Amino acid sequence: MELNEQIFRKSHLFQDFNDKDWDRVKALIHLVKVQKGEIIFSEDEKAHGFYMIQTGRVKVFKLSPDGKEHILRIFSKGEHFAEASVFSGGKFPANASALTDSTLAYFPSTRFLHLVKETPEIALFMLSALSRYMHHLVNVVEELSLKNVPARLAKFLFDRATLPGNFAQERHRELKLPMTKSEIALYLGTTSETLSRILGKMKRLKIISEKNKRILIHKEDALQEIIRGQKL
Amino acid sequence: MELNEQIFRKSHLFQDFNDKDWDRVKALIHLVKVQKGEIIFSEDEKAHGFYMIQTGRVKVFKLSPDGKEHILRIFSKGEHFAEASVFSGGKFPANASALTDSTLAYFPSTRFLHLVKETPEIALFMLSALSRYMHHLVNVVEELSLKNVPARLAKFLFDRATLPGNFAQERHRELKLPMTKSEIALYLGTTSETLSRILGKMKRLKIISEKNKRILIHKEDALQEIIRGQKL
DNA sequence: CGCCACATTGAAGGCAGTCAAAGGTGGTGG
DNA sequence: CCACCACCTTTGACTGCCTTCAATGTGGCG
Numbered sequence: 001m002e003l004n005e006q007i008f009r010k011s012h013l014f015q016d017f018n019d020k021d022w023d024r025v026k027a028l029i030h031l032v033k034v035q036k037g038e039i040i041f042s043e044d045e046k047a048h049g050f051y052m053i054q055t056g057r058v059k060v061f062k063l064s065p066d067g068k069e070h071i072l073r074i075f076s077k078g079e080h081f082a083e084a085s086v087f088s089g090g091k092f093p094a095n096a097s098a099l100t101d102s103t104l105a106y107f108p109s110t111r112f113l114h115l116v117k118e119t120p121e122i123a124l125f126m127l128s129a130l131s132r133y134m135h136h137l138v139n140v141v142e143e144l145s146l147k148n149v150p151a152r153l154a155k156f157l158f159d160r161a162t163l164p165g166n167f168a169q170e171r172h173r174e175l176k177l178p179m180t181k182s183e184i185a186l187y188l189g190t191t192s193e194t195l196s197r198i199l200g201k202m203k204r205l206k207i208i209s210e211k212n213k214r215i216l217i218h219k220e221d222a223l224q225e226i227i228r229g230q231k232l
Numbered sequence: 233m234e235l236n237e238q239i240f241r242k243s244h245l246f247q248d249f250n251d252k253d254w255d256r257v258k259a260l261i262h263l264v265k266v267q268k269g270e271i272i273f274s275e276d277e278k279a280h281g282f283y284m285i286q287t288g289r290v291k292v293f294k295l296s297p298d299g300k301e302h303i304l305r306i307f308s309k310g311e312h313f314a315e316a317s318v319f320s321g322g323k324f325p326a327n328a329s330a331l332t333d334s335t336l337a338y339f340p341s342t343r344f345l346h347l348v349k350e351t352p353e354i355a356l357f358m359l360s361a362l363s364r365y366m367h368h369l370v371n372v373v374e375e376l377s378l379k380n381v382p383a384r385l386a387k388f389l390f391d392r393a394t395l396p397g398n399f400a401q402e403r404h405r406e407l408k409l410p411m412t413k414s415e416i417a418l419y420l421g422t423t424s425e426t427l428s429r430i431l432g433k434m435k436r437l438k439i440i441s442e443k444n445k446r447i448l449i450h451k452e453d454a455l456q457e458i459i460r461g462q463k464l
Numbered sequence: 465c466g467c468c469a470c471a472t473t474g475a476a477g478g479c480a481g482t483c484a485a486a487g488g489t490g491g492t493g494g
Numbered sequence: 495c496c497a498c499c500a501c502c503t504t505t506g507a508c509t510g511c512c513t514t515c516a517a518t519g520t521g522g523c524g
Contacts, residue, residue, distance in 0.1 A: 062370070062373070062374040062377075062378060064374075064378035064379065064461060065460040065461045066461050068378055070373070070374065070377045070378055072370060072373060084362070084363035084366045084367065085363065085367075086363075087356070087359040087360045087362075087363040088360060088363035088364050088367055089360070090367070093366075093367045093370045093371065094370055094374075113356075116352075116355075116356065116359075117352055117356070120348075120349055120350075120352045120355060123348075123352060123355035123356065123359060124319070124345075124348065124349065124355065126359060127319040127348075127355065127358060127359060127362065128319045128320055128321070130316070130319070130359065130362045130363065130366065131316035131317065131318075131319040131320035131362065132320045132322075133366065134316045134320075134325070134362065134365065134366055134369065135316065135317075135320055135322070135325040137366065137369040137370065137373065138294070138304065138325040138326055138369065139325065140373050141294065141302070141304060141369065141372050141373060141376065142294040142296070142302065142326075144373065144376040144377050144421075145294075145302045145376050145421035146294060146295075146296035146300055146302055147296065148511070148512090149511080149512075180469090180470065180471095181470075181471065182469090182470065182471085189376070189377035190512075190513090191512080191513065191514085192470080192471070192472090193471090193472080193473085193512090193513075193514080193515095194511090194512060194513075195471095196471060196472050196473080197472085197473080197512095199472095200472075200473085228297045229296065229297045229298050380479070380480085381479080381480070412501090412502065412503090413502075413503065414501090414502065414503080422480075422481085423480080423481060423482080424502080424503070424504090425480090425481080425482085425483095425503090425504080425505085426479090426480055426481070427503095428503060428504050428505080429480090429504085429505080431504095432504075432505085
């Protein structure tokens with residue numbers, strides 16, 4: 001196991017760094033290997049640093065008192081998480097565990113803060129990254145409180161299908177399900193049963209179809225209507 | 233109408249600034265007067281700067297396609313909002329309007345970014361502020377998806393009652409309602425009718441009582457149980 | 465082949481939203 | 495000073511989305 005620099009130098013956090021700055025960042029990194037299912041950190045634990053993924057996938061999630069789980073986000077190669085806790089100087093606001101065996105680059109708070117103070121560009125990159133994530137969270141709040149489950153699912157499907165990398169020129173948009181349906185349900189703040197029912201209804205209405213873990217979107221306009229609140 | 237410097241110099245964003253740095257910040261400010269109900273900015277409008285409140289109260293909210301509103305947060309004197317959009321360089325993620333006649337200090341993005349580049353301390357303060365707000369948003373997401381309305385209300389009451397400034401040594405915790413009940417309902421992602429019913433139930437169970445816009449908490453433990461998911 | 469996790473389907477019940485109407489409250493102007 | 499008005503709050507009845515519980519179906523893998 002060793003550091004794969006390319007992955008990190010391509011990340012939006014470090015992409016504009018010159019060799020000198022990058023060397024200083026690199027010096028901070030501790031590589032950490034975690035196994036599938038392993039807890040990386042827990043809510044309310046004192047935050048000591050943040051992570052960037054070299055290989056594998058990690059989920060960041062909240063637990064309710066009775067054990068119900070809501071996945072806030074799933075991170076994969078090149079993405080970083082828990083960076084906010086470095087600056088708030090407090091506790092982790094959520095839990096993180098590995099979905100697959102993973103290798104993580106760990107950046108300790110104190111040394112990283114030191115670096116930021118000496119390199120204002122880093123601060124601006126991080127501000128930009130945090131701002132974008134905040135924008136995302138605001139949208140999550142909107143969807144949870146203002147939209148019903150069909151709308152949230154429709155948006156999820158549409159967003160995934162229009163990601164760069166999926167061919168938009170095709171007659172029908174298509175997406176690969178990035179996680180199990182149970183996980184998607186937790187991500188959308190609902191249950192697998194409800195998700196299954198709504199997917200079933202969409203299939204019956206021929207809005208979508210499914211074929212070995214891939215969803216085909218047949219009626220993009222109908223999907224848009226549902227996102228806008230049109231009842232299914 | 234003129235700039236009240238003290239309010240801003242006491243804010244956590246600028247509190248550690250010396251006179252020279254503050255003068256540079258001050259030079260950026262445009263004072264803006266808005267009337268009750270006036271829109272300050274709208275979602276998806278190009279973000280051009282951020283605001284800090286000199287007097288008055290402002291709500292930041294999301295609208296669903298059919299006009300339903302969810303208040304993300306209410307800001308008052310000395311607080312700043314929309315700072316994230318400065319760094320993401322994109323659009324406002326939500327709407328803002330004045331709850332009362334207000335005077336706002338407006339900081340244009342480009343000039344402020346310039347300042348940040350030259351003053352690393354500001355960057356750190358902003359990182360810290362954004363991190364805390366993100367922490368808050370993550371909690372909002374948790375509550376919306378994992379907790380029912382009674383739990384969200386109970387947490388709201390408890391948090392308000394334990395704010396520094398409210399006397400914790402009193403036998404019964406107490407809080408002043410910071411906004412109308414309708415606004416609280418929107419803030420909690422529910423309706424005024426539902427809020428009214430739940431408050432009524434809590435009063436009937438003698439968990440709380442209300443007396444001219446103030447809530448008295450009689451059974452703190454019961455409130456905690458409700459936060460933890462105990463049914464009302 | 466049989467296990468196990470994931471997925472689907474059915475039935476039942478509850479939480480909360482909507483609609484409607486009545487009661488309360490504060491502010492304004494006559 | 496009080497009457498009016500606008501807005502907020504409360505209460506009732508009803509509806510429906512979604513969760514929960516339970517049972518059955520399915521697919522991958524040792």
